[in-house]
Every structure is written in structure tokens, then in C-alpha cells.
Amino acid sequence: MDFKLTEEQQMLQETAARLVRDAYTFDKREKFSASETGFSPEFWQQMGELGLTAIPFPEELGGFGGTGVENMLIMQELGRGITLEPYMESVILAGGLITQLGSDSQKDELLGAIASGELQAAVALDEPSSHYLLNDVQTTAKQDGSDWTLSGRKAVVIGGHTAGKILVSARTAGDVRDEKGISLFIVDPKGAGVTRREYATVDGRKGCELFLDNAPGELLGQAGEAFPAITYQAGRAIAALCAEAIGAMEVACDVTLDYLKQRKQFGVPIGKFQALQHRMVDMRTELEQATSMTILAACVASEEDSVERTRTLTAAKFLVNRSARKVAEEAIQLHGGIAMTWEYSLAHYAKRLVMISHQLGDDDHHLEAYAKLMSVA
Known part of the structure; x- marks a missing residue:
């Protein structure tokens, strides 16, 4: 097997390495961590301008069609600088879920903004008692006509304190640990019925607990089929x-x-x-x-x-x-x-x-x- 990087992959790695090296000294990282956002909005904007936030998305959705290898090259450089920006949470995880489950209108609305760095998204999959089990979902969603409302609590939402949109897993059918009956919703964190409790994590980042009390949510994909x-x-x-x-x-x-x-x-x-x-x-x-x-x-x-x-x-x-x-x-x-x-x-x-x-x-x-x-x- 040939493990050599292509010319394009080498350029991608060098771009990410140079950006982190120039913009993310340890002293600057400490200032970013202590700031209100907990990371550098300027660095996030630079990543968008250089196209790094667009790498994983298909070309028809405004991306560069990158694979896991391209993601690896970027994440490795971000790890060298122990950067604080929620790249994995917003671009790879949230962006991937929208790409896989979203309707054409949802993709048009959200993916272009994520790919350009204009929108930072977060994903709320964990709950206080779930302990890594993504199918342990006690947050519930109820339907009233075409509208959905969510109630429950999500834990350790990294980047959720500054996210413009949060993807929330909720149960629409089944028992607490059933894999069937889990749905995914797009929630506006500034909307009615949504409360965020912000806190710092042990590694200098920031996240939040998410409390939902009949909070409006937009269904992503088919109800009960998100797992x-x-x-x-x-x-x-x-x-x-x-x-x-x-x-x-x-x-x-x-x-x-x-x-x-x-x-x-x-x-x-x-x-x-x-x-x-x-x-x-x-x-x-x-x-x-x-x-x-x-x-x-x-x-x-x-x-x-x-x-x-x-x-x-x-x-x-x-x-x-x-x-x-x-x-x-x-x-x-x-x-x-x-x-x-x-x-x-x-x-x-x-x-x-x-x-x-x-x-x-x-x-x-x-x-x-x-x-x-x-x-x-």
C-alpha cells in the first residue's frame, strides 16, 4: 500500500501547519482560552478563508470532497497547536450529519455557511447518564402537526456555548436504550425553551449543558431513523x-x-x-x-x-x-x-x-x- 501523500494533500498539510504555527503560539492560546468565546474567532475566520472548513464536504455542496485522510492531516496540525476551535464538532461531526441526513433545503441553508466558517455548529448527543452510549437517549421530542418540540437535558456540548445551531438527538419512539426511535433535530440555541449553562473543560476549552423545555426543533432526516x-x-x-x-x-x-x-x-x-x-x-x-x-x-x-x-x-x-x-x-x-x-x-x-x-x-x-x-x- 502506498502511504505517500499526494501533492494536493501535502499542500493541505503545509497550509494547516503554517496557519497553526503562525497564529497559535502558547501565549496566544492562553489568551484565547480566557476570552469570552474560549477560542479565537479570527483563527476560525482564517480557516474558513483558506478553505480548511470546507475540506470534508462534497464539491456540489461547496466543499473540496475530502476524505478521512484529509481530515487527519488537518486535525493532526490542530493537535500540534492544541487549538481550541471546535473544528471536529462543527465541521466533521455536525457537517457530516447534515450532509447525510439533511434535505436539499437544509443543506443549502447550513452547509455553505459551515464550509465558509460563517456558521459554527455543535452536536448534543451525550446525556448525564448515557456514559458514551449514543443510543441512551432520554430527551424526548413531540410532534404537533408539522412542528416538533424537545424536552430534556444534554451534557458536554463542546462549542455549544457559541454555536449558531445545535444538532440534538431526541427520542420519538421506543424505550430509553432502543436504537430505533432516535431522531435528530436542528435547534436554535437562542430560541424559546432553550437554556445553556456554560463552563470550562479541563483542557482549556468551553462547552455547555443544554436544557430543553418544549424547545422548537427542525427534524433532520426521517423521524426515528437517525441512529x-x-x-x-x-x-x-x-x-x-x-x-x-x-x-x-x-x-x-x-x-x-x-x-x-x-x-x-x-x-x-x-x-x-x-x-x-x-x-x-x-x-x-x-x-x-x-x-x-x-x-x-x-x-x-x-x-x-x-x-x-x-x-x-x-x-x-x-x-x-x-x-x-x-x-x-x-x-x-x-x-x-x-x-x-x-x-x-x-x-x-x-x-x-x-x-x-x-x-x-x-x-x-x-x-x-x-x-x-x-x-x-
Whole structure:
């Protein structure tokens, strides 16, 4: 198999890398995190102007027809800068759901704005008691003629505090954990019956709890038939998160190696101590394994839905989760106390890696899911 990037893919990667390098120094990131939005609207606008927010969408919908590989290249660079913008949530996950389920009018209204960066969207799939199970939906939707109203509570809506539109999963039929009967709705967060409780996450981002009390919603796709699309697009998002983790792990490894070369103990750099060299090699080994699985996940992310695709993405998330935490923990221990200080960048890379290892399922969740998929193979 040829793993070489095409000329267009190389240009895409270089564009994303240059943008992050020039616009996202660590000091600037701290200011963005402390701002009202929690990220940089200017950086988001730049991504739109450069076409990065349009990469995943079909050409007929205003995009560039990118696949999971193109998503991987962008997310990896965003991971290097531990950027705060909700690219995965808005462009890949929300944009993917609208592309798959939306009517022509909904696509015309929303996808062009998302692709240009004018509209930031969010996705509300988790609930306080769902624990990674996307089919555990207690939020309900009721129909009155052609109108729908939603009631319930959604948790950890990353980017939901500034989103112009939020895609909300709600139950229109069935029991709490039935896969049938789950629908998806477009909700205006500033509309009647919608309340957002904003908060900061451990990795410096911002999100919100979403409270719905007979809030109007616009049905996306067929009522009760949204779950297959949700799981498919969650798979694309998982591949993107793996790529972001790879970018963050690469920087964590590089920063740690530089520290081992500079920090001296007993008159010599501590990198000369064999025990620390072995631990540094272990970090690089984890990174290489995770990188291989991330490339595989990116290659299958845009394929048609299948058990094999799901199994591959689940295995990738499991391995990357483990590697991300291992790299973060080793990097902190090899640094010592300085790695725990807020002013040092490594602490923030470690926090982001831990957050990624929980987003859309931790390693225990994906190990259990993989075991179930193996039993039906």
C-alpha cells in the first residue's frame, strides 16, 4: 500500500501547519482560552478563508470532497497547536450529519455557511447518564402537526456555548436504550425553551449543558431513523480525534526529549541516564503504534458503513486512548514538577490528551465494543 501523500494533500498539510504555527503560539492560546468565546474567532475566520472548513464536504455542496485522510492531516496540525476551535464538532461531526441526513433545503441553508466558517455548529448527543452510549437517549421530542418540540437535558456540548445551531438527538419512539426511535433535530440555541449553562473543560476549552423545555426543533432526516447516521458520523469523528491526539503526542515527545537534553543532574544532561532513555523510547513506541492505527482509521473513515469499518475505528480509538495517556503520564514524570505548572505548555498537552481519551468513548468502552464486534464476526 502506498502511504505517500499526494501533492494536493501535502499542500493541505503545509497550509494547516503554517496557519497553526503562525497564529497559535502558547501565549496566544492562553489568551484565547480566557476570552469570552474560549477560542479565537479570527483563527476560525482564517480557516474558513483558506478553505480548511470546507475540506470534508462534497464539491456540489461547496466543499473540496475530502476524505478521512484529509481530515487527519488537518486535525493532526490542530493537535500540534492544541487549538481550541471546535473544528471536529462543527465541521466533521455536525457537517457530516447534515450532509447525510439533511434535505436539499437544509443543506443549502447550513452547509455553505459551515464550509465558509460563517456558521459554527455543535452536536448534543451525550446525556448525564448515557456514559458514551449514543443510543441512551432520554430527551424526548413531540410532534404537533408539522412542528416538533424537545424536552430534556444534554451534557458536554463542546462549542455549544457559541454555536449558531445545535444538532440534538431526541427520542420519538421506543424505550430509553432502543436504537430505533432516535431522531435528530436542528435547534436554535437562542430560541424559546432553550437554556445553556456554560463552563470550562479541563483542557482549556468551553462547552455547555443544554436544557430543553418544549424547545422548537427542525427534524433532520426521517423521524426515528437517525441512529445509523449518528454512529457512522461518530466514527468519522473518532478518526479525527485520533489524528488530533497524534499531533499532540508528537509535540509532547519532542518537548520531553529537549528537556532531557537540557536538564542537568550530577553535571550531565539527564538524557544520558539509561533508565530515562528507555522511557523516552517507550514514549516513541507508543506514538508509532498510535500513528499506524490512526492512518488505518483515516483510510476507512469515509468508507461505507460495515462491521469491519466499525471494528477498525473502535480498535484505533482504544489504542490511541491508551497511548495518549501513557505519553502524557511519562512526559510529566520525566519532566518532574515543572510539568505540572500552568505556565508550562506540556501540562496543557497532557490535559488535552486525557480529554481526547474520554471523548466519544474511553478505552474500556471501546474494548468492550470491540469484543462484541468480534463475537459477531
